[in-house]
Amino acid sequence: MLVRGRTRALMAVVVGLLLSVGVALPASAASASLGPESPGPTFLGPLSAGLRNLLPLRGVMAVLDSRSGRVPNSVTGWYIDPASGSVVVSATDDAAARAFTAGQDKVRIEHVNARPVLMSGLRGGDTITTSSGGRCSIGFNVISGPTRYILTAGHCTKMGGTWSGPDGKTIGTVAGYSFPGHDFGLIEVTSPSWEQTHDITTDGGSLPVTGDAPVPVGDRVCLSGSTSGYHCGVVEAINETVNYGDGNVVHGLTKTTVCAEAGDSGGPFMSGTQAEGTLSGGSGGCLLGGQSYFQPIQPVLYAYRLALVTGQDPRDER
Secondary structure: OOEOOEOOOOHHHHHHHHHHOOOOOOOOOOOOOOOOOOOOOOOOOOOOHHHHHHHHHHHHHHHHHHOHHHOOOOEEEEEEEOOOOEEEEEEOOHHHHHHHOOOOOOEEEEEOOOOOEEOOEOOOOOOEEEOOOOEEOOOEEEEEOOEEEEEEOHHHHOOOOEEEOOOOOEEEEEEEEEOOEOOEEEEEOOOOOOOOOOEEEEOOEEEEOOEOOOOOOOOEEEEEEOOOEEEEEEEEEEEEEEEOOOOOEEEEEEEEOOOOOOOOOOOEEEEOOEEEEEEEEEEOOOOOOOEEEEEEHHHHHHHHOOEEOOOOOHHHOO
16 A cells, blocks of 8 residues: 555465464564464354365465475465355466376365455655665555554565655664565654554545455455555455465465556455455456456454554545
8 A cells, every 4th residue: 555645264375374374473572372273163063064075175274384385386376265165276388287286175176367465566756765776655644542553555564674664764674574485564754754544545545544454355445555556356266275386375365356566565444444455465466357466455454463554435435
Protein backbone atom coordinates (compact mmCIF):
# COMPACT_ATOMS: atom_id res chain seq x y z
CA MET A 1 0.00 0.00 0.00
CA LEU A 2 1.08 3.51 -0.71
CA VAL A 3 0.08 5.43 2.40
CA ARG A 4 -1.61 8.60 1.23
CA GLY A 5 0.73 11.52 1.46
CA ARG A 6 3.36 9.25 2.98
CA THR A 7 1.42 7.04 3.98
CA ARG A 8 -12.18 -17.00 12.53
CA ALA A 9 -11.76 -21.61 9.98
CA LEU A 10 -8.58 -19.23 10.28
CA MET A 11 -7.06 -21.38 13.00
CA ALA A 12 -5.45 -23.81 10.57
CA VAL A 13 -3.71 -20.97 8.82
CA VAL A 14 -2.65 -19.36 12.08
CA VAL A 15 -1.27 -22.63 13.43
CA GLY A 16 0.69 -23.12 10.21
CA LEU A 17 2.15 -19.67 10.63
CA LEU A 18 3.04 -20.23 14.25
CA LEU A 19 4.83 -23.44 13.33
CA SER A 20 6.99 -22.11 10.54
CA VAL A 21 7.72 -18.43 11.08
CA GLY A 22 11.04 -17.64 12.67
CA VAL A 23 12.14 -14.03 12.59
CA ALA A 24 13.91 -11.55 14.81
CA LEU A 25 11.86 -8.59 15.95
CA PRO A 26 12.24 -5.90 18.56
CA ALA A 27 10.87 -6.83 21.95
CA SER A 28 7.75 -4.77 21.33
CA ALA A 29 6.75 -6.90 18.38
CA ALA A 30 8.21 -10.22 19.45
CA SER A 31 5.98 -10.56 22.48
CA ALA A 32 4.04 -13.26 20.64
CA SER A 33 6.39 -16.22 20.94
CA LEU A 34 6.45 -18.33 17.82
CA GLY A 35 7.22 -21.58 19.58
CA PRO A 36 5.81 -25.08 19.23
CA GLU A 37 2.23 -25.56 18.18
CA SER A 38 -0.22 -24.95 20.95
CA PRO A 39 -2.93 -27.55 21.59
CA GLY A 40 -5.66 -27.37 18.99
CA PRO A 41 -9.39 -27.13 19.59
CA THR A 42 -11.14 -30.05 21.25
CA PHE A 43 -13.98 -31.54 19.23
CA LEU A 44 -16.87 -32.42 21.51
CA GLY A 45 -18.82 -34.46 18.99
CA PRO A 46 -18.44 -36.47 15.78
CA LEU A 47 -16.93 -34.77 12.77
CA SER A 48 -19.36 -33.53 10.17
CA ALA A 49 -19.39 -35.28 6.80
CA GLY A 50 -17.74 -32.24 5.27
CA LEU A 51 -14.84 -32.31 7.71
CA ARG A 52 -14.41 -36.06 7.30
CA ASN A 53 -14.18 -35.61 3.53
CA LEU A 54 -11.51 -32.96 3.93
CA LEU A 55 -9.26 -34.92 6.29
CA PRO A 56 -7.70 -37.09 3.53
CA LEU A 57 -7.09 -33.97 1.43
CA ARG A 58 -5.36 -32.26 4.32
CA GLY A 59 -3.19 -35.35 4.60
CA VAL A 60 -2.22 -35.02 0.94
CA MET A 61 -1.44 -31.34 1.47
CA ALA A 62 0.78 -32.21 4.42
CA VAL A 63 2.70 -34.75 2.35
CA LEU A 64 3.20 -32.34 -0.55
CA ASP A 65 4.23 -29.57 1.83
CA SER A 66 6.81 -31.93 3.32
CA ARG A 67 8.27 -32.28 -0.18
CA SER A 68 8.71 -28.51 -0.60
CA GLY A 69 12.47 -28.77 -0.30
CA ARG A 70 12.71 -30.81 -3.50
CA VAL A 71 9.80 -29.50 -5.55
CA PRO A 72 10.78 -28.79 -9.18
CA ASN A 73 10.38 -25.25 -10.44
CA SER A 74 7.81 -26.44 -12.99
CA VAL A 75 5.37 -27.33 -10.18
CA THR A 76 3.93 -23.95 -9.30
CA GLY A 77 1.51 -24.62 -6.43
CA TRP A 78 -1.03 -26.84 -4.70
CA TYR A 79 -4.23 -26.36 -2.71
CA ILE A 80 -7.37 -28.16 -1.52
CA ASP A 81 -10.41 -27.80 -3.78
CA PRO A 82 -13.45 -28.93 -1.71
CA ALA A 83 -15.75 -28.71 -4.75
CA SER A 84 -13.89 -31.42 -6.65
CA GLY A 85 -12.72 -33.34 -3.57
CA SER A 86 -9.12 -33.15 -4.67
CA VAL A 87 -5.83 -31.39 -4.16
CA VAL A 88 -5.15 -29.30 -7.23
CA VAL A 89 -1.51 -29.24 -8.29
CA SER A 90 -0.64 -26.66 -10.93
CA ALA A 91 2.41 -27.10 -13.15
CA THR A 92 3.96 -26.05 -16.42
CA ASP A 93 5.20 -29.64 -16.84
CA ASP A 94 2.53 -32.25 -16.16
CA ALA A 95 5.03 -35.13 -16.01
CA ALA A 96 7.01 -33.31 -13.32
CA ALA A 97 3.78 -32.78 -11.37
CA ARG A 98 2.96 -36.50 -11.55
CA ALA A 99 6.43 -37.36 -10.28
CA PHE A 100 6.16 -34.80 -7.47
CA THR A 101 2.77 -36.19 -6.34
CA ALA A 102 3.72 -39.87 -6.70
CA GLY A 103 1.91 -42.11 -4.23
CA GLN A 104 -0.84 -39.60 -3.46
CA ASP A 105 -4.49 -40.13 -4.34
CA LYS A 106 -7.12 -37.45 -4.85
CA VAL A 107 -4.70 -35.25 -6.81
CA ARG A 108 -5.79 -33.29 -9.87
CA ILE A 109 -3.07 -31.82 -12.06
CA GLU A 110 -3.85 -28.46 -13.61
CA HIS A 111 -1.63 -27.32 -16.48
CA VAL A 112 -0.60 -23.66 -16.44
CA ASN A 113 1.39 -21.75 -19.01
CA ALA A 114 3.50 -19.58 -16.74
CA ARG A 115 5.21 -19.75 -13.37
CA PRO A 116 4.39 -17.20 -10.66
CA VAL A 117 7.18 -14.78 -9.91
CA LEU A 118 7.86 -12.48 -6.99
CA MET A 119 6.68 -8.97 -7.70
CA SER A 120 9.47 -6.81 -6.35
CA GLY A 121 11.15 -4.64 -8.98
CA LEU A 122 14.83 -3.78 -8.71
CA ARG A 123 14.45 -0.37 -10.23
CA GLY A 124 14.04 3.22 -9.08
CA GLY A 125 10.62 4.76 -8.76
CA ASP A 126 7.99 5.77 -6.29
CA THR A 127 6.56 3.92 -3.28
CA ILE A 128 9.10 2.41 -0.90
CA THR A 129 12.69 1.82 -1.85
CA THR A 130 15.62 0.33 0.00
CA SER A 131 19.22 1.41 0.08
CA SER A 132 20.11 -2.07 -1.19
CA GLY A 133 18.39 -1.29 -4.49
CA GLY A 134 14.87 -2.77 -4.25
CA ARG A 135 11.48 -1.20 -4.84
CA CYS A 136 8.18 -2.50 -3.44
CA SER A 137 4.84 -1.24 -2.16
CA ILE A 138 3.62 -0.36 1.30
CA GLY A 139 0.94 -2.74 2.53
CA PHE A 140 -0.65 -1.57 5.76
CA ASN A 141 0.24 0.54 8.77
CA VAL A 142 0.33 -1.51 11.99
CA ILE A 143 1.40 -0.85 15.56
CA SER A 144 2.58 -2.82 18.59
CA GLY A 145 2.21 -0.65 21.66
CA PRO A 146 4.04 2.59 20.91
CA THR A 147 6.08 1.04 18.09
CA ARG A 148 5.00 1.77 14.53
CA TYR A 149 5.50 -0.54 11.55
CA ILE A 150 4.76 -0.85 7.87
CA LEU A 151 3.61 -4.32 6.82
CA THR A 152 4.81 -5.37 3.37
CA ALA A 153 6.16 -8.47 1.60
CA GLY A 154 8.84 -10.58 3.26
CA HIS A 155 10.80 -11.09 0.05
CA CYS A 156 11.10 -7.31 -0.06
CA THR A 157 12.32 -6.79 3.49
CA LYS A 158 14.68 -9.76 3.10
CA MET A 159 16.77 -7.35 1.01
CA GLY A 160 17.46 -5.37 4.17
CA GLY A 161 18.82 -1.84 4.06
CA THR A 162 17.19 1.43 5.03
CA TRP A 163 13.78 2.01 3.49
CA SER A 164 12.47 5.33 2.21
CA GLY A 165 9.06 6.61 1.17
CA PRO A 166 7.93 7.99 -2.18
CA ASP A 167 9.32 11.40 -1.27
CA GLY A 168 12.77 9.91 -0.61
CA LYS A 169 12.63 10.52 3.13
CA THR A 170 13.78 7.72 5.42
CA ILE A 171 11.11 5.53 7.00
CA GLY A 172 13.30 3.10 8.93
CA THR A 173 14.94 -0.30 8.80
CA VAL A 174 13.68 -3.87 8.69
CA ALA A 175 12.33 -5.13 12.03
CA GLY A 176 11.76 -8.71 10.85
CA TYR A 177 10.45 -10.87 8.05
CA SER A 178 9.37 -14.36 7.05
CA PHE A 179 10.37 -15.61 3.60
CA PRO A 180 10.26 -18.28 2.32
CA GLY A 181 7.70 -20.28 4.25
CA HIS A 182 5.47 -17.21 4.47
CA ASP A 183 5.83 -13.83 2.82
CA PHE A 184 5.52 -10.84 5.11
CA GLY A 185 7.89 -8.27 6.53
CA LEU A 186 7.88 -5.37 8.95
CA ILE A 187 9.67 -2.05 8.56
CA GLU A 188 9.85 -0.05 11.77
CA VAL A 189 8.78 3.57 11.30
CA THR A 190 11.50 5.46 13.14
CA SER A 191 11.34 8.82 11.39
CA PRO A 192 9.08 11.35 13.17
CA SER A 193 8.32 12.95 9.81
CA TRP A 194 6.42 9.84 8.68
CA GLU A 195 2.74 9.99 9.56
CA GLN A 196 0.85 6.72 9.62
CA THR A 197 -2.61 6.87 8.09
CA HIS A 198 -5.44 4.40 7.62
CA ASP A 199 -5.74 5.06 3.88
CA ILE A 200 -4.71 3.19 0.77
CA THR A 201 -4.43 4.84 -2.61
CA THR A 202 -6.98 4.23 -5.32
CA ASP A 203 -7.38 5.68 -8.78
CA GLY A 204 -7.72 9.38 -8.13
CA GLY A 205 -8.37 9.11 -4.42
CA SER A 206 -8.06 7.01 -1.30
CA LEU A 207 -9.91 4.31 0.62
CA PRO A 208 -9.98 3.93 4.41
CA VAL A 209 -9.04 0.68 6.09
CA THR A 210 -11.78 -0.12 8.61
CA GLY A 211 -11.12 -3.76 9.58
CA ASP A 212 -9.64 -7.10 8.55
CA ALA A 213 -12.57 -9.49 7.99
CA PRO A 214 -11.49 -12.25 5.55
CA VAL A 215 -13.38 -13.06 2.37
CA PRO A 216 -14.27 -16.52 0.99
CA VAL A 217 -13.58 -18.00 -2.42
CA GLY A 218 -15.55 -16.19 -5.11
CA ASP A 219 -15.64 -12.78 -3.42
CA ARG A 220 -14.25 -9.62 -4.96
CA VAL A 221 -10.89 -8.21 -3.86
CA CYS A 222 -8.85 -5.25 -5.06
CA LEU A 223 -5.11 -4.55 -5.11
CA SER A 224 -3.39 -1.21 -4.78
CA GLY A 225 0.04 -1.58 -6.38
CA SER A 226 2.64 1.09 -6.93
CA THR A 227 3.19 -0.14 -10.51
CA SER A 228 -0.16 -1.42 -11.71
CA GLY A 229 -2.42 0.89 -9.72
CA TYR A 230 -5.78 0.00 -8.21
CA HIS A 231 -7.72 -2.84 -9.82
CA CYS A 232 -9.92 -5.77 -8.84
CA GLY A 233 -10.73 -9.44 -9.35
CA VAL A 234 -12.00 -12.43 -7.36
CA VAL A 235 -10.57 -14.96 -4.91
CA GLU A 236 -9.95 -18.31 -6.63
CA ALA A 237 -8.45 -20.40 -3.80
CA ILE A 238 -7.30 -20.08 -0.21
CA ASN A 239 -4.43 -21.66 1.71
CA GLU A 240 -2.44 -22.47 -1.43
CA THR A 241 1.21 -23.50 -1.30
CA VAL A 242 3.07 -21.63 -4.03
CA ASN A 243 6.45 -22.54 -5.50
CA TYR A 244 8.29 -19.51 -6.84
CA GLY A 245 11.27 -21.67 -7.75
CA ASP A 246 14.81 -21.95 -6.44
CA GLY A 247 13.62 -23.13 -3.03
CA ASN A 248 11.25 -20.21 -2.47
CA VAL A 249 8.10 -22.09 -1.39
CA VAL A 250 5.41 -20.12 0.46
CA HIS A 251 2.46 -21.65 2.33
CA GLY A 252 -1.02 -20.35 3.12
CA LEU A 253 -1.41 -17.88 0.27
CA THR A 254 -4.68 -16.73 -1.31
CA LYS A 255 -4.98 -16.99 -5.10
CA THR A 256 -6.81 -14.27 -7.04
CA THR A 257 -7.58 -13.20 -10.60
CA VAL A 258 -6.07 -9.77 -9.92
CA CYS A 259 -3.03 -9.06 -12.09
CA ALA A 260 0.17 -7.56 -10.71
CA GLU A 261 3.47 -6.19 -11.95
CA ALA A 262 7.02 -5.87 -10.67
CA GLY A 263 7.16 -3.34 -7.84
CA ASP A 264 3.63 -4.15 -6.63
CA SER A 265 4.96 -6.60 -4.03
CA GLY A 266 3.68 -5.87 -0.53
CA GLY A 267 0.77 -3.85 -1.85
CA PRO A 268 -2.55 -4.13 0.00
CA PHE A 269 -5.45 -6.37 -1.00
CA MET A 270 -8.82 -5.04 0.09
CA SER A 271 -12.42 -6.25 0.14
CA GLY A 272 -14.36 -3.03 0.34
CA THR A 273 -12.70 -1.32 3.28
CA GLN A 274 -11.50 -4.58 4.88
CA ALA A 275 -7.80 -5.40 4.80
CA GLU A 276 -7.23 -8.86 3.33
CA GLY A 277 -3.46 -9.18 2.90
CA THR A 278 -0.33 -8.12 1.05
CA LEU A 279 0.77 -9.08 -2.45
CA SER A 280 3.32 -11.86 -2.64
CA GLY A 281 3.66 -12.67 -6.34
CA GLY A 282 1.86 -13.73 -9.48
CA SER A 283 2.07 -14.81 -13.08
CA GLY A 284 1.12 -13.44 -16.48
CA GLY A 285 1.29 -9.74 -15.79
CA CYS A 286 -1.50 -7.26 -16.44
CA LEU A 287 -1.16 -7.28 -20.23
CA LEU A 288 -2.07 -10.96 -20.19
CA GLY A 289 -4.61 -10.73 -17.38
CA GLY A 290 -2.54 -12.76 -14.95
CA GLN A 291 -3.13 -14.18 -11.51
CA SER A 292 -1.71 -13.14 -8.15
CA TYR A 293 -1.24 -14.43 -4.62
CA PHE A 294 -1.46 -12.58 -1.33
CA GLN A 295 -0.32 -13.26 2.21
CA PRO A 296 -3.44 -13.10 4.43
CA ILE A 297 -3.14 -10.41 7.08
CA GLN A 298 -5.06 -11.92 10.01
CA PRO A 299 -2.51 -14.66 10.88
CA VAL A 300 0.28 -12.07 10.88
CA LEU A 301 -1.62 -9.69 13.17
CA TYR A 302 -2.50 -12.59 15.47
CA ALA A 303 1.00 -14.07 15.66
CA TYR A 304 2.71 -10.77 16.41
CA ARG A 305 -0.08 -9.11 18.40
CA LEU A 306 -0.11 -6.25 15.97
CA ALA A 307 -2.96 -3.76 15.67
CA LEU A 308 -4.03 -2.55 12.25
CA VAL A 309 -4.26 1.23 11.90
CA THR A 310 -7.89 1.78 10.93
CA GLY A 311 -10.31 4.62 10.40
CA GLN A 312 -13.96 5.17 9.69
CA ASP A 313 -15.55 4.96 6.27
CA PRO A 314 -16.97 8.44 5.62
CA ARG A 315 -20.08 6.77 4.17
CA ASP A 316 -20.81 5.38 7.65
CA GLU A 317 -20.75 8.77 9.35
CA ARG A 318 -24.05 10.08 10.59
